[in-house]
Amino acid sequence: MSDPKRAEAQQTAETPAPDLLDEIQAEVAKDLEDEKDPGGTAYQVVGALVGLALGVGGIVLSLGYGLGTLREPGAGMWPLIVSVLITVLSAALLVVGRTLDDSERFRRASLLPAVGAATFVALAFLMPVIGFEIPALLLCVVWLRFLGGETWRSTIVVSVVTVAAFYALFLYGLRVPLPHLFAF
Amino acid sequence: MDVNAFVEGFGVVLQPSNLLFCLIGVLIGMFIGVLPGLGPAATIAILLPVTYTIEDPVTVVIMLAGIYYGAQYGGTITSVLLRLPGEASSVVTVFDGFALAKKGKAGTALGIAAIGSFTGATVSIILMSLIAPLIAGWALGFGPPEYAALALLGVLLVATVGNGNALKALITAAVGLLLATLGRDSFTGTERFTFDSLQLADGLNFVVIAMGLFGVAEILHNLEQRAGKAQPPAVVGNVWPNKAELKQSSGAIGRGSVIGFVLGVLPGGGAVLASLVAYAAEKRRAKDPSRFGRGAIEGVAAPETANNAAATSSFIPLLTLGIPANASIAMLYAALLIAGVRVGPSLVEDNPDIFWGVINSMYIGNLFLLLLSIPLVGIFVRLLRVRPAILAPLTALITVLGVYTLNNSVFDIFVMMFFGVVGYLMKKTGFEPGPLVLAFVLGALVEDNFRRSMLIFGGDPLGFFTRPISATLLVVFVIVAVLPLVKLVLDRRTAALAHDNSKREDVTL
Numbered sequence: 001m002s003d004p005k006r007a008e009a010q011q012t013a014e015t016p017a018p019d020l021l022d023e024i025q026a027e028v029a030k031d032l033e034d035e036k037d038p039g040g041t042a043y044q045v046v047g048a049l050v051g052l053a054l055g056v057g058g059i060v061l062s063l064g065y066g067l068g069t070l071r072e073p074g075a076g077m078w079p080l081i082v083s084v085l086i087t088v089l090s091a092a093l094l095v096v097g098r099t100l101d102d103s104e105r106f107r108r109a110s111l112l113p114a115v116g117a118a119t120f121v122a123l124a125f126l127m128p129v130i131g132f133e134i135p136a137l138l139l140c141v142v143w144l145r146f147l148g149g150e151t152w153r154s155t156i157v158v159s160v161v162t163v164a165a166f167y168a169l170f171l172y173g174l175r176v177p178l179p180h181l182f183a184f
Numbered sequence: 185m186d187v188n189a190f191v192e193g194f195g196v197v198l199q200p201s202n203l204l205f206c207l208i209g210v211l212i213g214m215f216i217g218v219l220p221g222l223g224p225a226a227t228i229a230i231l232l233p234v235t236y237t238i239e240d241p242v243t244v245v246i247m248l249a250g251i252y253y254g255a256q257y258g259g260t261i262t263s264v265l266l267r268l269p270g271e272a273s274s275v276v277t278v279f280d281g282f283a284l285a286k287k288g289k290a291g292t293a294l295g296i297a298a299i300g301s302f303t304g305a306t307v308s309i310i311l312m313s314l315i316a317p318l319i320a321g322w323a324l325g326f327g328p329p330e331y332a333a334l335a336l337l338g339v340l341l342v343a344t345v346g347n348g349n350a351l352k353a354l355i356t357a358a359v360g361l362l363l364a365t366l367g368r369d370s371f372t373g374t375e376r377f378t379f380d381s382l383q384l385a386d387g388l389n390f391v392v393i394a395m396g397l398f399g400v401a402e403i404l405h406n407l408e409q410r411a412g413k414a415q416p417p418a419v420v421g422n423v424w425p426n427k428a429e430l431k432q433s434s435g436a437i438g439r440g441s442v443i444g445f446v447l448g449v450l451p452g453g454g455a456v457l458a459s460l461v462a463y464a465a466e467k468r469r470a471k472d473p474s475r476f477g478r479g480a481i482e483g484v485a486a487p488e489t490a491n492n493a494a495a496t497s498s499f500i501p502l503l504t505l506g507i508p509a510n511a512s513i514a515m516l517y518a519a520l521l522i523a524g525v526r527v528g529p530s531l532v533e534d535n536p537d538i539f540w541g542v543i544n545s546m547y548i549g550n551l552f553l554l555l556l557s558i559p560l561v562g563i564f565v566r567l568l569r570v571r572p573a574i575l576a577p578l579t580a581l582i583t584v585l586g587v588y589t590l591n592n593s594v595f596d597i598f599v600m601m602f603f604g605v606v607g608y609l610m611k612k613t614g615f616e617p618g619p620l621v622l623a624f625v626l627g628a629l630v631e632d633n634f635r636r637s638m639l640i641f642g643g644d645p646l647g648f649f650t651r652p653i654s655a656t657l658l659v660v661f662v663i664v665a666v667l668p669l670v671k672l673v674l675d676r677r678t679a680a681l682a683h684d685n686s687k688r689e690d691v692t693l
Contacts, residue, residue, distance in 0.1 A: 021464040024276065039612070047613035051355045058362055058377075065374050071643030075374035078631045079365045086358045093351050102349060102614030113404035117605055120400070120584050124597040132585060140577040147407055148573025158574055166581055174237045176589040 043103035044093075051090030058083025112147050119143065131181030137163045186536070190313065193540025196242055197548055202541070205243050209250020210549050214557065216251070217258020218564045219572070222406075222579060224255040225618070226398040228515035230579065232391050232522070233586035241523035242538050246545040248519055252512045253305065253495045253546065256455070257553045260297045260488055261564055264290055273455035273491035276463040280476060280483030287479050294561055295425045296481055297488040300437045302554040304489035307441035308448065308496035309546045316532070316543070320504040323529035328636035329648050333657035335630045338507045340664055341451040343619045350668050353619045356610070360620035363388060364627020371635060383595050390518050390625060392587055392600050397617040398511065399583045400604025405611050407576065424558070425481075433485035436466050440486040444493025451501060451509040455494040462490035496546060503531060503539055507626065511618040514625045 062083055068074025119139045126135040140159035144150040150158070170178045196202060216227045228248050235244045259274040264281035277297065284293040326334070339361070343353035366377045367387025378384040425433075440462040447458040466486040467476045476483050498509040506528035508514040520527050525535060532539045557564075587600045607617045637654075641647025649655040 020468050021461065024460055024464050024467075027279075043613050047352070047615060051359070054359060054362070061377060065369075065376055066372070069643060070638060070645070073635050073638055075369040075372045075376055078634060079362060079376060082358055082361045082365070086355060086362065089351060089355045089358060093355060097349070097351060100349060100614060102352075104612045104614075106612065107408075109408045112407040113608055116404055116407050116580070117400075117601060117608075120580070120597070120601050120604075123584055124588075124594050124601070127588070128594055136581055136585070139580065143577035143580060144573060148571070148576060150571070150573055154574070159577070162578055162581065166585060170585060170589070174234065174589075176237070177592065178585060178589065 037105045037107070038101035039103035039105040041098050043105075044098050044100050047103070048090050048094035048097060051086060051093065055083050055085075055087030055090055058086060116143065116147060127179055131179050133163055133167065133181050136166065186317065186532075189532075189536040189540050190544070192536065193544040196537050196541035197246070197545045201240075202243050202246055202545065203548065205238070205247040206250050206545050206549050207552055209247035210254035210257075210552050210556070213251040213254020213256075214258035214553065214564060215567065217255035218261050218567050219570075219575065222402055223398075223512075224252045225394075225511040225515055225621075226402045227251055227255070228512060228519075229391070229394040230399045230583050230586060232395070232515065232519060233590050234582075235519060236522065236590070241520060241525050242541045244519050244523065245516055245538065245542050246549075248516050249499070249542055249545065250549045252516070253492065253549065254553060256492050256495050257298065257301055257557050258564070260301070261294060261557075261561065262568070264293045264297070264484070265565065266568065273459045273494070274487070275456075276459050276487045277484055279463075280478070280480050283477065283479035284481070284484065289479070291561070292425045292429060292481065293484045295558060296429065296433050296485050298554055298557045299425070299430070300433065300440060300485040300489035301492040302550050303437050304441040304444050304491075304493035305496045305546065305550045308445045308493040309543060309550070311445050312497055312500055313543055316500050316504050316539075319500065320529045320532045323505050326505075326529065326653070327651075328633040328640065329651055329654040330657065332630055332633035332637050333648060333654040333661065334505060334507060335626045335633070337657050337661045337664070338451045338501070338509075339619070339623045339626055339630070340661055342510065342622045344664060344668060348616045349614065352615050356615050356617070357619035357623040360623030361627045361630065363393070363620070364624050365631065370628075370632070383593075388599065388624075389590065389596065390621075391522070391590060392596050393603050393624060394515060394518065394621050395583060395587050396600040396603025397607040397610075397621055399579075400600060401607025401611060401617060403576065403580055403583065404604060404608045406572070429481050433481050435469075436462075436482035436486040437489045439465055440489030441493045444490035445497045447490070448494025448497035449500050449509075451507065454498045454509060455491040458490040458494035459487035462486040492550075499542070499546075502527065503542065504529060506531070506629075508622060511621055514622050517625060 058079060062076040062079035065076030065079065066074035067076045067080065119142050123132075123135045123139055137159050140162050141155055144155040144158055145152065167180070170176050171180065197206070212227065212231075213224065216222050216224065222230075228251055231248075231251070235248065238244050238247075256273065259269060260277055260281070263269045263274040263277040264285050267278055267282040269275040269278055281293045281297070284290060323330075339357050340354075343357040344350045362377075364387075366384060368375050368378075368385055375385055440458075443462045443465060444455075444458040447461060448454040450457070463476075463483060463486050466480075466482045467473050470476065470480070470482070498513055501507045501509045502513050502517055506517075506526075508517040517527060520538075525531075525538060583600075584597055587596050588594065590596055610617055637648065638645070641650075648658055
């Protein structure tokens, strides 16, 4: 519903006295989607195809786990039923869902989450090796300065305070054994 | 109702530590309700590892419940002041709330919303105190077939009543059911979908998945959304509504309470639907409906009352049947499971301290919220000036360090990141993570009871229809499943000229 005029025209054309609840729901949906930039057919097709692949993969694997009998279902019976359901529903989505506009186009800013995710993974690799303090500090710096556009000054202040607070919270407050470099 | 247990429940709540955690919970709830970005489900998911260190499960659930209903209060503030609904259930509040704010009556809108929220929640808690033990007593006789049918219906309702496209929601729910089968099969010992990984043999940890799909996915998505956004909040004047305004909204508050209570019990988007229906009801009753959307006080009172009443009554399916009604409640369910509490019809008998402790804590929690939200509104408004960029690394760190502390396992961080990226991509392609998480929680329950039922019925699936309750539940299941198809066909017919029915379909809330 990116085009309000079209939405209005559609509403007036549809019924002479539209149901009030439907009308409000339409308005809410319009409001929510005002800021969205739908991605188009390709996004919908990819979504449905991933579902289809999961379903077919599930069917193939669950057949190998033993179906058992209806009286005593084996390990594969339930996963098979669910996988068939996924396959059928995804196939239906592939047919009827191509014109949906509930997806969100990737844009330049989509690089930010990719960088963010990379910092998480880096932290996971480094923490067991050199403790959590330095990786956590680096994560804060990346998130504040490069992902958040903060000034260097506030980046440094907030990063140091945050890591210190987490040190106190986890190691003293909650007494959980987080790998750490410095012991006080 | 067992009056003694009810009174003892208050004894539990009034213990200083429980009062303190109730206060902490509602404060965190209001806080995240005000801050755009993290919703209650994500917040509870992120905080679950931290709650491991609290020993008493009652305390944990009281706090987490506080976060859930506290967020409903907080969401109102951003709806009114910034035209940004903090929660889906506050979306309709935007229409009249923001209009009132533009007229310089933001304070009035917030005051009425707080009073309505308190009233709605309290009415709902009282009704829940009376009805919940009855439902639990009735459900005590449920066997495997009833449970299988009930859990299936729960999954279906969550998928179809919630936001977004129903077909997509059903697919995500089914994927959730499939993920739940991952690991060693409890009946035969066969390893399913583990690809010979030792770490996967015990199955996926629900908390890790939820932290990924809700927590990490939202954090990543926020990073992208935030790029280039800043809004100054409106000024808040006098918060106390005058007598005329109170009188004008009293009817809306009364009706909103009842609508909210009834719709909240339904699994799925109870609070969202309740706020819409309550708003529609007021607009329909009004002598001059054109006032709505231009700053009608009832347009704020009705949905805010209803969404709080619904948030409260959505605890009923969890506490009486062991079926969580929405994503946030599923997190509470997980917290109880972790604490080793069996949630189901026997909860009221086996753990009256938890059952009544949680229900009664809501009386106190809502009182806290009413007392806090009116005088402290200024502080919460100032919170809006804190730049989201400063809070982002904080939530990122608490998530990743928190998930590690669950089992001191780096592997858990990777699983969480996997589901975080999946959740982000799901958002981009229009899939909601809620049904997946919920179906995952209920997955084992459905499968176990399905297999037990088949044993009872000697392999005849029609056996489900020989028992009155499971038969009724399955008939409802079929109706709910088929109704959207019928509606779709009818829509296609009426909208044949407009050739635009796919748009209409995703408007359906």
